[in-house]
Amino acid sequence: MSDILVVEDETVLARSIVAFLERRGFPARFAVDASSARAMFEEQIPRMVILDYKLNTDDGLELLRWMQQRDDRVQIVMMTGHGDVSVAVQAMKAGARDFLTKPASLASIAALASDLMLDDMGAGLDPVGVGRIIGRSSAANALRKHVKQLATAVLSGEPRPGVLIVGPPGSGKELIATALHESTPLSGTQVRVDCTLLDENATASLTEAVRAAESGTLLLCNVCQLERVAQASLLRLLDRSAAAPALIATANAHLSSNDFLPDLLFRLQVGWIDVPALSERTADILPIADFVARQLARAAGQSRPRWSSGARAKLLEYDWPGNVAELVNCIQRAMLMREADTIEATHIRPFSATIDPATDPVPTLRELELGAIRKALAQTGGNVSRAAEMLGITRDTLRYRMEKFELQRD
Numbered sequence: 001m002s003d004i005l006v007v008e009d010e011t012v013l014a015r016s017i018v019a020f021l022e023r024r025g026f027p028a029r030f031a032v033d034a035s036s037a038r039a040m041f042e043e044q045i046p047r048m049v050i051l052d053y054k055l056n057t058d059d060g061l062e063l064l065r066w067m068q069q070r071d072d073r074v075q076i077v078m079m080t081g082h083g084d085v086s087v088a089v090q091a092m093k094a095g096a097r098d099f100l101t102k103p104a105s106l107a108s109i110a111a112l113a114s115d116l117m118l119d120d121m122g123a124g125l126d127p128v129g130v131g132r133i134i135g136r137s138s139a140a141n142a143l144r145k146h147v148k149q150l151a152t153a154v155l156s157g158e159p160r161p162g163v164l165i166v167g168p169p170g171s172g173k174e175l176i177a178t179a180l181h182e183s184t185p186l187s188g189t190q191v192r193v194d195c196t197l198l199d200e201n202a203t204a205s206l207t208e209a210v211r212a213a214e215s216g217t218l219l220l221c222n223v224c225q226l227e228r229v230a231q232a233s234l235l236r237l238l239d240r241s242a243a244a245p246a247l248i249a250t251a252n253a254h255l256s257s258n259d260f261l262p263d264l265l266f267r268l269q270v271g272w273i274d275v276p277a278l279s280e281r282t283a284d285i286l287p288i289a290d291f292v293a294r295q296l297a298r299a300a301g302q303s304r305p306r307w308s309s310g311a312r313a314k315l316l317e318y319d320w321p322g323n324v325a326e327l328v329n330c331i332q333r334a335m336l337m338r339e340a341d342t343i344e345a346t347h348i349r350p351f352s353a354t355i356d357p358a359t360d361p362v363p364t365l366r367e368l369e370l371g372a373i374r375k376a377l378a379q380t381g382g383n384v385s386r387a388a389e390m391l392g393i394t395r396d397t398l399r400y401r402m403e404k405f406e407l408q409r410d
């Protein structure tokens, strides 16, 4: 097995993908239709195939199934139309390893190629700066770009204005705040304050935090919860500090001038980042899931986990109302549930679809018995003898129980 096969009917695009991959050290070839792709595949089995879903008159999914049958070790990446999640799901079910949405940037194709081809356990598992923002969606690319710009243009300016990061719960706001801090040239550290936890000693807590964050960044999580008195204290502390930290704040919604002192609001909202929900960046689901699973495997001294095609499809089909936090939690559970190296579809149980054994109501014995009798009668079309046989009791016992529960034969 060797190299990458690109199957793309637009010759110019195919050529530029191949040239780009080769410049990054991945030998690559291309085919512009299914029959030449089949011939090239037979001639030399590639390690990876980048396959366009729409190939003139040929069907990309059919070609994918054909390749999978020939050799299921080949890592196939399907290129689908923008927002076409159902095709991505079908491709996963047919055995694709991942997908890219068109138009895919050459950089994202190369990033995917290195993820899949460089299988070396542990590589890239401790990212810093914008590398922390895992994902191949255009939203993830835009976030990384925006973070880099704000880190130099805004946060490190003088006097130091702030950046507000807004997004739904669990979408990665705090992770982005850390990436932002690490991307600045500031010499100080990042100090985190959770505004929901500030009590009557808020001023003392803020005094300590501002001092510790001097020449660095002060991260105010859930800034909407910052009381007016604490806001005034914070402004005073910043004004008096010789090397005031830059402010980064996170919130689930944009700030209202009714709740904030204008001076703090202006200071905070110089730069801002909107973090989309995970359901709006489906292309990030598999890379984040794989990253988290690999990190957990490394911590437990295990080998790199594999994903069944059913598990990948299930991850893509779910809409993740709890965003990345819910995805991370689901992967942690999947890693505990799996028996071998592979994560199967049955191990993917998002929190909202999971029954908590601690609170799951226990049925009474009467409910269980009644349910079993009803089921047996339904499956036998009301035939008491056969239902009794199914239940492992005599016909007379079943009759007696049916009377007790006032059940009719049909």
Ligand SMILES: Nc1ncnc2c1ncn2[C@@H]1O[C@H](COP(=O)(O)OP(=O)(O)OP(=O)(O)O)[C@@H](O)[C@H]1O
Pocket: 132, 133, 134, 135, 167, 168, 169, 170, 171, 172, 173, 174, 175, 176, 221, 250, 288, 291, 324, 325, 328
């Ligand atoms: N792009 C990403 N790549 C990898 N991991 C991510 C990404 N985004 C978020 N995470 C992980 O998801 C989890 C939740 O992220 P984070 O705490 O930053 O979300 P949040 O929006 O600040 O949540 P909350 O609103 O509850 O404070 C963390 O474990 C974080 O490491």
